[in-house]
Amino acid sequence: xxxxxxxxxxxxxxxxxxxxxxxxxxxxxxxxxxxxxxxxxxxxxxxxxxxxxxxxxxxxxxxxxxxxxxxxxxxxxxxxxxxxxxxxxxxxxxxxxxxxxxxxxxxxxxxxxxxxxx
Numbered sequence: 001x002x003x004x005x006x007x008x009x010x011x012x013x014x015x016x017x018x019x020x021x022x023x024x025x026x027x028x029x030x031x032x033x034x035x036x037x038x039x040x041x042x043x044x045x046x047x048x049x050x051x052x053x054x055x056x057x058x059x060x061x062x063x064x065x066x067x068x069x070x071x072x073x074x075x076x077x078x079x080x081x082x083x084x085x086x087x088x089x090x091x092x093x094x095x096x097x098x099x100x101x102x103x104x105x106x107x108x109x110x111x112x113x114x115x116x117x118x
Contacts, residue, residue, distance in 0.1 A: 005074060005107045005110075006072055006112060007073055010070060010071020013071075014069075023116065026116065027116045029069070030070065030112045030113075033066050033069075033070055034112060037063060037109075040062050041063070043056075043058075044059045044060065044098060048094065051091060053086050053087075053091050056086045056091060057086040060083035060086060060101070063105070064079035064080050067079060067105075067108065070108070072104070072111075072112075074104050075101065075105055075107070078100045078101045082097040082098060082100075082101050
């Protein structure tokens with residue numbers, strides 16, 4: 001796994017889907033990610049408070065998938081660890097893993113915003 005917050009190859013793959021659109025498609029995908037992920041993070045907090053491990057794992061899975069699509073590999077790995085922990089061990093001791101996901105989202109958020117010029 002690369003140490004880059006966002007994998008440039010993933011971004012180039014997204015650009016290649018619509019090469020003549022001036023990055024409109026890329027900006028749209030990034031905007032959806034930046035709008036949706038805070039809702040998934042809120043779901044993590046709410047489902048943790050409610051003790052709903054299944055909902056918690058689904059929210060972590062959603063973050064894992066969307067971050068993988070954008071090449072946010074460190075965030076994807078953090079969300080995967082969180083999802084696997086919730087599925088295999090429940091919600092106990094998830095605080096450090098959840099904090100890591102939130103921290104990595106912030107890093108990805110900044111990197112993606114810089115990438116698309118927001």
